[in-house]
Amino acid sequence: MELHDSRTIAASRSEVWDALLSADVLRECVPGCQEMTGTAEDGFDATVVQKVGPVKATFKGKVTLSDMVSGESLKLSGEGKGGAAGFAKGAADVTLSDVPEGTLLTYNVDARVGGKLAQLGGRVVDGFAKKMADQFFQNFQSAVEVEPEAPADEAAAEPEHQAEEATEKKGWLKRVLGG
Template sequence: MEMHASRHIAAPRDQVWAALNDPEVLKACIPGCEELTGSPEEGFSAVVKQKVGPVKATFKGAVTLSDVVPGERYTIYGEGKGGVAGFAKGGAQVALSDHPEGGTELTYDVEAKVGGKLAQLGSRLVDSFATKMADQFFERFQNHLEGTEPTEA
């Protein structure tokens, strides 16, 4: 599964970069995240509860950052195991640039894979779920930085 998207965030690039590396901000923005510990330098550990179709699971996993160019881009890679539900793993290339109208342009390219019961649900359901999760994360992230209230989906 692959996704490519971008968002215009009405905040300076250094502020967006700081938020992308702040465990508290990330925890608040990741849908279903119950725990997120660690640092950008050493990696993060996470516990996330989610329901994908009929499969409900608690995923425990690790997230690492690589190819870091401060203020500009990084590659984030994560892998989570959800017991009998299966696993999810993938990465994203996240890049920041100045937006012509002010603020920051955040672009991301995501590639993800699932296995176990999750893979048996079918690619259409899994792709739809992954897209929804990414949209929710970046919507929450943008709202956090812009100080706006989240919109109901």
């Protein structure tokens, strides 16, 4: 199954590049990722729990980065074995370019599955692979984009507002419980 898409990320190209090389950021972004350790140079070991149709499995595998052109492009490749469920493997060619809004991240994904997963049928597996890729890159965009800081007066007013809400909720709960 192949997928092609792009996302505009409101961050500099160097920030996006650094995030692609970070185990912590990748762990946050891979749906179902329980653990990810390692480095961009040596590759990452990952544990991912996923449910595809009726099949739920824990995949243990490796993610490697190759064909790296600093700040411009790389290939993310992953392969995981899910015991009786089978295996999943895939690769994403990622390119970065500057746009007025920040960085344009373009990706081409190729994914394959085998074992029980392959028996689910192409439509189920293709839909799942598309959802996973979309979710990964959406999570990645959210993790990288810098959220604007609230002005000091708004930030100061926030705890007061929360305290009022808590008091209001407590009062409502007391009334319901007859207290």
